[in-house]
Amino acid sequence: MTEQAIIQGCMQNDPIAQRELYNRYSPKMLSVCYRFAHNKQDAEDMLQEGFIKIFTQIHSFQNRGAFEGWIRRIMVHTCINFLKKNKKFNESVELDYATHLSAREETIPSVLQGKQIIECIRQLPIGYRTVLNLYAIEGYSHKEIADMLDIEESTSRSQYTRAKTMLENILIKRKIVDSPKPEYNWLAVFSK
Incomplete structure (x- = not known):
């Protein structure tokens, strides 16, 4: 399935396209989440939240720049929001x-x-x-x-x-x- 076909399928809420998108990008995005996360469970939670946002916001992708870059930005912002929401960013160093x-x-x-x-x-x-x-x-x-x-x-x-x-x-x-x-x-x- 081409990237464009995946995007079009996801815009139509096609579960096959959504699964293809997830399978194609989740390993890279998990490594992004892992760098921000406190533990493996947090990284997996960030990944899931990120993909939910990707699927719900796919209509906002305007084919300007790389699709993977767009996904990565959503994932990074999801990680930051996750840390803020769970007050983990406020942990400080003595x-x-x-x-x-x-x-x-x-x-x-x-x-x-x-x-x-x-x-x-x-x-x-x-x-x-x-x-x-x-x-x-x-x-x-x-x-x-x-x-x-x-x-x-x-x-x-x-x-x-x-x-x-x-x-x-x-x-x-x-x-x-x-x-x-x-x-x-x-x-x-x-x-x-």
């Missing part, structure tokens, strides 16, 4: 812990698997993780993040900086980053 972290110029081996980085990101407090995901991975600006999360732009910037520092310490602790090698600056992975 400032004592955050101020004891020190930035280092460590590096990351080029063979580091994406799964290892995602697991390290998931260890971050939800606020830090959310801003890091939105800025470094999804490509939103700090202004857009501030608007989405109802925070100040400066808060987004500081959360991002603290997230990078905390992530660096997690990488060092897990011995993913262990020695400086100038050709592999891990900070470049998340710097924009």
Whole structure:
């Protein structure tokens, strides 16, 4: 089934087209949800909520830009709304812990698997993780993040900086980053 046929079928509430859409995009979108979620169950709940929105809002897709990008935006916004609704975004880090972290110029081996980085990101407090995901991975600006999360732009910037520092310490602790090698600056992975 072509993408256009799937879209047309979903607009007509065709269960076969809806199943095809879900089967085609759910693995990628689950990984998006997993980066924001507190646990696997939350990620699956986010995914389900996201697809409900996709099916109910499919008529608003106007063939401008990639269909997968449209789906991804809905999924990201669903994740943010899920965190807000369940008050998980309000979980905070003790400032004592955050101020004891020190930035280092460590590096990351080029063979580091994406799964290892995602697991390290998931260890971050939800606020830090959310801003890091939105800025470094999804490509939103700090202004857009501030608007989405109802925070100040400066808060987004500081959360991002603290997230990078905390992530660096997690990488060092897990011995993913262990020695400086100038050709592999891990900070470049998340710097924009």
